[in-house]
Amino acid sequence: MSRIISIAIAAVLVFTLLSGCSGDASEPARRAGNVPAGESPRGAVKIKYVVPGVESRDHMEVMAAVNRKLADDGIGVEVEQRFIPPDVWEQKINLMLSMGEEFDLFHIMQDRVPFSTYMGKGALADITASVEKYGSHLKKAIPQDMWDGAQAEGKTYTVPTYWVEMASEGQFDIRLDMLRQNHLDVPRTPEQLLQTMQVVMNNWKGKRKPYLPVKGDFDPIAVHTTVLHRAYDSFPFTVKDKLFYVNQSGDVLSWIETPEFRKDAEFMRKAYTMGLLHPDLLVMKQEQVKAQLDSGEWFVYFGTGGSLGALRKVNPAAVNTDVDAVYFRPEKPYLRPLTIKNSNAVPVTSKHADEAVRFLDWIYASQDNYDLIQYGFEGRHYTTDGERDVQKLKGYSGSETQLGNIHFIRTNKVSGLPANNRVLYQPNDQAQNSVAANFIFDPTPVKAEYANVMSEAAASVTPIYMGVLAYDEAFPAALDRMKSAGLDRVVAEYVRQFREWRGASGKSSIEGRDSQ
Known part of the structure; x- marks a missing residue:
């Protein structure tokens, strides 16, 4: 011992x-x-x-x-x-x-x-x-x-x-080195973006196809399809809590029933049928999206992503200015959907x-x-x-x-x-906040309907919004299911609360931010 x-x-x-x-x-x-x-x-x-x-x-x-x-x-x-x-x-x-x-x-x-x-x-x-x-x-x-x-x-x-300027929402990253290699200009419209992506996809020399790195969701902010919204005449507007369209005049609509939702879905459908989206995007996880960015096998990303090290895995000559952050119609206001x-x-x-x-x-x-x-x-x-x-x-x-x-x-x-x-x-002193940026929706009065609508949207709306199903063919039945789940009542409750909040807040329709 x-x-x-x-x-x-x-x-x-x-x-x-x-x-x-x-x-x-x-x-x-x-x-x-x-x-x-x-x-x-x-x-x-x-x-x-x-x-x-x-x-x-x-x-x-x-x-x-x-x-x-x-x-x-x-x-x-x-x-x-x-x-x-x-x-x-x-x-x-x-x-x-x-x-x-x-x-x-x-x-x-x-x-x-x-x-x-x-x-x-x-x-x-x-x-x-x-x-x-x-x-x-x-x-x-x-x-x-x-x-x-x-x-x-x-x-x-x-x-x-306050780690990020939320007015960055609405831009997409594009690789200028790949544009130069394919003798292409920076796309200025959603349609030009699809055409440009198709050329680069067809000429890609990497091991994997440079799909648009997105995963399935019906929320424009989550998947950054807000980049498309700047191209629409109705912008500025935002989508709150996945379900509600709100413009700067304070009008609230059911998001999935708007023309803007349809335009988004039709863009994604074109991208999907052109082979620009991963065929399994509905089951992809965010980690898989990040892995694609880290591999350098990408050309366009909705939002900001990637690194110089990743770019050089595909193009050893890449420099850190070979990625540009692009806004459609840059003359339009820069909008913070959230503060x-x-x-x-x-x-x-x-x-x-x-x-x-x-x-x-x-x-x-x-x-x-x-x-x-x-x-x-x-x-x-x-x-x-x-x-x-x-x-x-x-x-x-x-x-x-x-x-x-x-x-x-x-x-x-x-x-x-x-x-x-x-x-x-960098703070964007020219940006404005969405009129609904600070509004908090309380779904308690429609708790059951809200839960049913969110569940139904995940199942029925996501495949349409992400382009896996054609809008014209699938949307009418999906909308019927959403209505049956209680969509109208949820939207009406959102409108009621939002109007009360705006009246009580006494704030102008467009809020800015003092520079510091």
């Missing part, structure tokens, strides 16, 4: 020595601190922050440095991040909320499950007082119209993430709402704080040019979509795509 104990003690001593040697002694104390990964600064209130994603290799070490700096800055908060794989995120977070599990902060992707859905289930804490008391940096870094969009009945229920795309909320089960807000506020208190949590240790996980450039190295990566802010974001000038950086990460 004594021999076993001696071996165990020796092992512990060796592990201790190795652990001491493995630390990065050159890391500045103000960044790395002296708190080993997994330990807590004294006196700090520990909060749990739940996010979709996968933990980076050096995540624990960076978070130890974050917690040390939180302590040094007198914030009194320690943060523990819990990662949930993206493919099971919604199921897991819904289970945690429904079971009353105690945690303090979680991420919301507004274009997938809006905060109003969680709020309607009574899952979110009112953080109005916490933001007022501890959110001075948050309020400075995030525009007021976004805060307006985070409220219901004058109460704040989530902290918006909030992502946010972070405090669940009602949390006992530390103040601390959660103080943590978020601390991130935007300085560029140093932001850089630490987003990029890790300078010189080890990233380098900069002393201004806004960032070159990310290996070992750690934060999430701009979860905690980013346009006023602090660093972009990659070397291998990033300048066209995308411009439309995504």
Whole structure:
């Protein structure tokens, strides 16, 4: 027995020595601190922050440095991040909320499950007082119209993430290197886009066909078919909550019954029959779309995507200006369909709402704080040019979509795509908000009909909208099923609530945003 104990003690001593040697002694104390990964600064209130994603290799070490700096800055908060794989995120977070599990902060992707859905289930804490008391940096870094969009009945229920200029909605990426190779000009209309895509598809030399990278959905914002809307005479308008067309005059219509829906569907049908869409797009997952972009086997993408490294897999001579961000009819207004795309909320089960807000506020208190949590240790996980450039190295990566802010974001000038950086990460002072951008629909009065309509739309409308079924042949029966599910009553309730909200808000039909 004594021999076993001696071996165990020796092992512990060796592990201790190795652990001491493995630390990065050159890391500045103000960044790395002296708190080993997994330990807590004294006196700090520990909060749990739940996010979709996968933990980076050096995540624990960076978070130890974050917690040390939180302590040094007198914030009194320690943060523990819990990662949930993206493919099971919604199921897991819904289970945690429904079971009353105690945690303090979680991420919301507004274009997938809006905060109003969680709020309607009574899952979110009112953080109005916490933001007022501890959110001075948050309020400075995030525009007021976004805060307006985070409220219901004058109460704040989530902290918006101003990581992207939402007026970027409505543009598409196109590869200029492929245009040059095929002696083509940038398409200026949807019809020209189809013709251009067909030429490039026929001449493609890659291993896989450069299908338009989309997956099945009937929501224009989710699949970025909003790029087509700028070409229509009726623009500007937007589609809210997948079902409702709203123009800037405040008119609300059933989206699937509009001429614009039909135009979208007919465009996608042409693309599908021309072989420009993946034959299995109805069952594709977002991970498959991303994999296509990462492979470089693409020519046009609705939205912003891709990277220089991916382009060079197909064209070794590609440069970062070989992708352009294009808007149809650029003379038309730039529209934000939403003011909030992502946010972070405090669940009602949390006992530390103040601390959660103080943590978020601390991130935007300085560029140093932001850089630490987003990029890790300078010189080890990233380098900069002393201004806004960032070159990310290996070992750690934060999430701009979860905690980013346009006023602090660093972009990659070397291998990033300048066209995308411009439309995504620079405020567009010429843009206007949709009149419905901050409207929150409460489906409770038509709960059963709303659930039935959404389910029926996913089954019947999606194949039509994505071009798999012809509009003329399939739409009449699909509309009958939607009507039977309760579409008319849902639309009428939306109209009623929207009109009441507009009357109560006292706001103009077109809202802008003050530049900062």
